[in-house]
Amino acid sequence: MIIAKADVVVTSPGRNFVTLRLETEDGLVGWGDATVNGRELAVVSYLRDHVVPLLAGRDAGRIEDTWQFLYRGAYWRRGPITMAAIAAVDMALWDIKGKAAGMPVYQLLGGASRNGLLAYGHASGRDLPEIFDSVREHLSQGYRAIRVQAAVPGLRSIYGIAANTAEDGVRYDHEPAQRGALPAEEDWDTRSYLRHLPTVFEAVRAEFGPGLPLLHDAHHRLTPIQAAKLAKSLEPYDLFWLEDVTPAENPEALRPVRQHSVTPLAIGEVFNTVWDYQQLVREQLIDYVRGAVTHMGGITPLKKTLEYAAQYQIKSGMHGPTDISPVGMAAAMHLGLSIHNFGIQEYMKHDARTDAVFRQSFTWENGYLHPGDEPGLGVSLELDEAGKYPYQQAYLPYNRLADGTVHDW
Structure with missing residues (x-):
């Protein structure tokens, strides 16, 4: 070959x-x-x-x-x-x-370790009624675990809040990469966020009960002591995980979070190699590896990283929003199906145009993904269809505090 x-x-x-x-x-x-x-x-x-x-x-x-x-x-x-x-x-x-x-690739990786992959979806809203509606919508689509993101009173626009409706009438999650010559500016206030978020999870738990796995993404915006405070304040609501509470470049920042809270932690969607995880895994500062097959160098190195994490009972939680193409998602599914220490798979559904460009064999049933049994990854790109959609410049937003300081987004 x-x-x-x-x-x-x-x-x-x-x-x-x-x-x-x-x-x-x-x-x-x-x-x-x-x-x-x-x-x-x-x-x-x-x-x-x-x-x-x-x-x-x-x-x-x-x-x-x-x-x-x-x-x-x-x-x-x-x-x-x-x-x-x-x-x-x-x-x-x-x-x-x-x-x-x-x-199928998962057979080459050692065969299936489970029948399907538990996946979580992204619910969000500008207020509690919108959040409740979004959670119900995801439950109706079969999701058995839900990430909850909430607007913060007094802030104009923050990461993770769905605010648009697709052309086919189906509501898709917030797409942060906005097309245009310059990135959009968003605002941020940590104290307001820390006050507001526990009230959101209290309401969601009261509405949907104790059994639904709930997740949240802090998106790297907190200092170590702020992250510890948030993790502690969310303990009563039994999160499946709290994600990216501090900037990922500093693994030692997770130590005070661990010392003050038993809320499970997921880190690493911006990581690229096992070296980024080495200290976090060795010191058992995280519970879930968030690396993406697309950004970690492929199936080969991420499998090794997860085997290393397995020695410390740390599980996978591979990154899977819509900026991971169906090809990357399929690779994550094959890897997740084969490893023993699978935890959960992030899964945002692509829109109809993307599904027309990328022919896919994976299945979604009762909250579980399966990559399918076609030889290889089970995804192919339709070149004629892809040619209908040329590249368009797009940037992720950035954050400023009230005094104009650029903050972590």
Whole structure:
């Protein structure tokens, strides 16, 4: 199985996606996701200008060797752009290997460790009635676990609040990457947030009972002591997890959170390698690994990271919003189905345009995902359909405090 050609496809069916297409001399095609939300063209250039020229003539079956070649051979290692580009190659090679074997990728990873993948959806609202409606809507779609994000009184616009309706009339979650020449500015006030959020979870628990797993994302905006205060204040509401309470660059910030609260912690959607997790796992400062297959360099290294985490009873909680393409989502499902320490899978449904561009075999039933049993990853990109949606410039927002200081978004 010698790689004959490699192409990069950029399409924007509602949002921008970067997809690598590998083809072998005997006609097998593999697909990989390389999307980095808001910096898509940087990955396109990395792939087209630096990686694609290295792939023709390589043995597509040598996945580990190719990964090491792309990671170690460049000398300049890590970072989201590099690792997303490597991830795309890694996914595409696993896709090809599965097709050559006539087996779904999860079978090549050791077979299924469970029958399906518990997934959580994103409920949100500007007030309690909207939040309740959003939770009910997700429950009606089969979700068995719900992330809850709430607007904060006095703040104009913050991350995670759905405020738009899709063309087909179905409400989709907040899409933060807004199209335009400049990023949108949002506001933030931590004290208001810390006062308000516990009242939201008190109301949600009272409305939906103690059995529904609830999650929340603080989105890296708190100091260590603020994070500890939040985690402690949410203990009565028995969260499944509290996510990204402090900026991820400083693992030691999780120590005071651990010391003051037993609320489970999930960290790492912006991480790129096992080195980012090393201290957090070794010191058992987290409960869930949030890395994405797309941003962690692919299936090959994330599987190793999760095997390391398993030694400390830390589980997976792989990143899965709509900026992960269906190819990346499929890769996460195959990996999650095979590992023993699966925890939960984030799952935001893509819109109809994206589903038309990416043909998918995975299933969603009674709150559980399954990647399907087609050979490979079970996802392919329809080139003619993708060509209808050219790239559009889009940026993630940023935050300012009341005095004008730029804050973590």
